[in-house]
Amino acid sequence: MDILLSGLLLGGTYALMAMGLNLQYGVARIMNLANGEMLVLGGLAAFWLFSAAAISPLLTNVIVAPLAFVGNWLVYRFLLLPLVRRAKTQGQLEVDSILATFGMSFVLVGVMVSIHGEYFTYSFLADPFTLLGKTVALNRLVAFVGACAIGGALYYWLNRTYSGTAVRAVSVSTEAAGLVGINVDRVSALAFAIGGAVTAVGGSLISTFITLDASIGVIFTMKALIILIMGGVGDIRGAIIAALILGLVETAVATVIDPGLTLVAAYAIFLCVLLFRPQGLFGRKTT
Amino acid sequence: MQNLALGGLLLAAAVVPLVSDGYWLSIATTAMMYIALSTSWALFSGPTHLIALSTGAFFGIGGYMVGTGMSDYEQSFWTMALIAPLVATALALLVGLATLRLSGVYFVIFTLGLAEMVRNLVSWVQNNFLGSRGLYVLTDFTEAHIYWMLLAVAAVVFLAGSWLNRSRLGFALRIIGNDEEVARHVGINTAWSKVILFMTTGFFAALVGAIVAPRYSYIEPNVVFSPELSFMVVIMALLGGVHRLWGPLVGVIPFTLAWEAITVSFPNSTTLFLGLSFLLIVYLIPHGFTGLFETMLGRMRK
Numbered sequence: 001m002d003i004l005l006s007g008l009l010l011g012g013t014y015a016l017m018a019m020g021l022n023l024q025y026g027v028a029r030i031m032n033l034a035n036g037e038m039l040v041l042g043g044l045a046a047f048w049l050f051s052a053a054a055i056s057p058l059l060t061n062v063i064v065a066p067l068a069f070v071g072n073w074l075v076y077r078f079l080l081l082p083l084v085r086r087a088k089t090q091g092q093l094e095v096d097s098i099l100a101t102f103g104m105s106f107v108l109v110g111v112m113v114s115i116h117g118e119y120f121t122y123s124f125l126a127d128p129f130t131l132l133g134k135t136v137a138l139n140r141l142v143a144f145v146g147a148c149a150i151g152g153a154l155y156y157w158l159n160r161t162y163s164g165t166a167v168r169a170v171s172v173s174t175e176a177a178g179l180v181g182i183n184v185d186r187v188s189a190l191a192f193a194i195g196g197a198v199t200a201v202g203g204s205l206i207s208t209f210i211t212l213d214a215s216i217g218v219i220f221t222m223k224a225l226i227i228l229i230m231g232g233v234g235d236i237r238g239a240i241i242a243a244l245i246l247g248l249v250e251t252a253v254a255t256v257i258d259p260g261l262t263l264v265a266a267y268a269i270f271l272c273v274l275l276f277r278p279q280g281l282f283g284r285k286t287t
Numbered sequence: 288m289q290n291l292a293l294g295g296l297l298l299a300a301a302v303v304p305l306v307s308d309g310y311w312l313s314i315a316t317t318a319m320m321y322i323a324l325s326t327s328w329a330l331f332s333g334p335t336h337l338i339a340l341s342t343g344a345f346f347g348i349g350g351y352m353v354g355t356g357m358s359d360y361e362q363s364f365w366t367m368a369l370i371a372p373l374v375a376t377a378l379a380l381l382v383g384l385a386t387l388r389l390s391g392v393y394f395v396i397f398t399l400g401l402a403e404m405v406r407n408l409v410s411w412v413q414n415n416f417l418g419s420r421g422l423y424v425l426t427d428f429t430e431a432h433i434y435w436m437l438l439a440v441a442a443v444v445f446l447a448g449s450w451l452n453r454s455r456l457g458f459a460l461r462i463i464g465n466d467e468e469v470a471r472h473v474g475i476n477t478a479w480s481k482v483i484l485f486m487t488t489g490f491f492a493a494l495v496g497a498i499v500a501p502r503y504s505y506i507e508p509n510v511v512f513s514p515e516l517s518f519m520v521v522i523m524a525l526l527g528g529v530h531r532l533w534g535p536l537v538g539v540i541p542f543t544l545a546w547e548a549i550t551v552s553f554p555n556s557t558t559l560f561l562g563l564s565f566l567l568i569v570y571l572i573p574h575g576f577t578g579l580f581e582t583m584l585g586r587m588r589k
Contacts, residue, residue, distance in 0.1 A: 083569070091336060102562075103562045104566070111559065113559075114559075222400040222403075263400060263403060263407050264411075267404045
């Protein structure tokens with residue numbers, strides 16, 4: 001029961017970063033391997049403002065989200081769009097964007113190490129809270145509620161609004177979207193920027209209960225990618241379920257066997273997905 | 288004529304330990320290690336355009352198995368240096384079978400965390416079942432011996448590469464890299480061709496890891512399973528250019544020297560420089576030095 005509860009709470013926050021990556025890869029077609037660093041950057045901002053000015057990490061998000069949005073928009077517009085234009089095929093774009101975002105992730109790690117080389121340790125809402133007769137840390141619950149709120153807003157935006165529909169259209173086919181008068185470049189930049197902002201907010205929420213450090217980003221990138229593939233690219237609902245599964249399995253392995261094996265557990269899930277459902281949990285088989 | 292030139296080059300490389308002092312020999316050994324790793328990496332990733340980030344994992348298996356075999360099971364260095372590459376080849380087979388039948392992105396993602404995953408697994412097994420003793424690799428090898436062994440491996444990689452370029456398998460891989468759909472239609476077993484080449488890369492990476500192990504003397508999973516190594520190999524190969532067999536060689540030598548200077552002058556910002564080199568390659572020299580030379584040659588001929 002304890003495992004179930006904390007696993008679900010952890011999965012909620014994983015869902016947030018996977019949604020961010022989903023927008024970036026599913027719509028903007030950039031396999032963003034600097035996604036984990038964006039998350040850590042959000043965590044660093046939360047840590048920094050909390051220790052320097054005692055600003056609540058929840059309030060920090062009001063600053064983090066717009067900053068991450070603008071930052072990611074600029075990155076897409078000036079660094080990634082040239083690659084999209086240069087690429088002759090989707091495969092070429094994949095190779096180029098993987099290498100470029102690797103570069104960015106290392107640069108970000110380098111910059112963050114020079115800002116703060118140690119662990120981002122701080123204590124925020126680390127009080128016990130009773131839920132369904134079990135005790136959980138309040139910060140985990142708050143992060144989960146925050147993740148649900150953002151996930152819900154994102155789901156509503158994508159499925160019920162005009163601009164969200166345009167984003168989904170681009171994710172289905174860039175060519176067809178262009179033909180019906182959607183500005184593909186602008187929508188892609190928007191999706192990339194929102195994806196980055198969602199990830200950064202996820203990072204500041206996660207940093208309240210997981211101690212991050214400057215170089216841990218790649219682990220989160222890995223997890224987000226596994227969730228993305230398990231849930232199916234471009235499928236928000238699949239990503240949420242996949243994130244909950246990953247959260248549950250990781251928590252179970254960490255409590256029952258060894259905390260050092262969470263990545264191994266993630267890989268085991270990844271392997272099962274690749275062998276049995278490479279099209280994602282809800283994906284249909286492609287011919 | 289060409290063979291004579293190549294023989295001369297090999298001979299020149301072989302006398303390096305006799306004419307250089309300890310410092311330069313150590314740099315030359317590192318360079319030779321990267322030449323073997325990058326060239327064998329490019330055998331697979333060059334034609335297929337799949338960025339394999341598994342070098343660190345295979346290299347680590349090589350180093351770790353030599354360590355554990357010699358410390359815990361009293362095996363000789365040679366036995367372990369023979370077994371380790373076979374284990375890595377088997378792992379490459381499994382990874383390849385699971386991912387290479389699907390789209391290339393899955394492969395890249397799977398290899399991205401592979402070194403870290405294997406390291407976690409090995410540390411766990413070591414702590415819980417083997418007892419966490421240190422692994423010592425004590426041999427009589429000097430730096431020069433290691434250098435010559437690496438040179439031999441590099442030479443074998445080059446031979447394998449030039450054979451591959453002229454073989455049916457190499458031709459098949461180039462077609463796969465250009466258009467997998469076409470490759471499938473002309474009857475190439477695309478998955479197996481890729482898996483075989485990936486296994487070759489894994490074999491050589493583990494062999495190099497095993498040979499380099501005596502350099503460390505003391506083996507720890509945290510040291511040998513270094514994800515950074517995978518990225519260094521990718522950068523050097525891409526910097527030189529992967530569409531020619533000798534491309535990675537052209538990238539390794541300047542990069543090893545530059546990296547030596549960077550780690551001495553800015554020991555705390557190596558990650559930053561690693562990132563900048565990636566960006567430099569993608570935006571300014573996408574086809575590497577060899578691509579640059581060839582464009583310049585083409586312009587001069589006009």
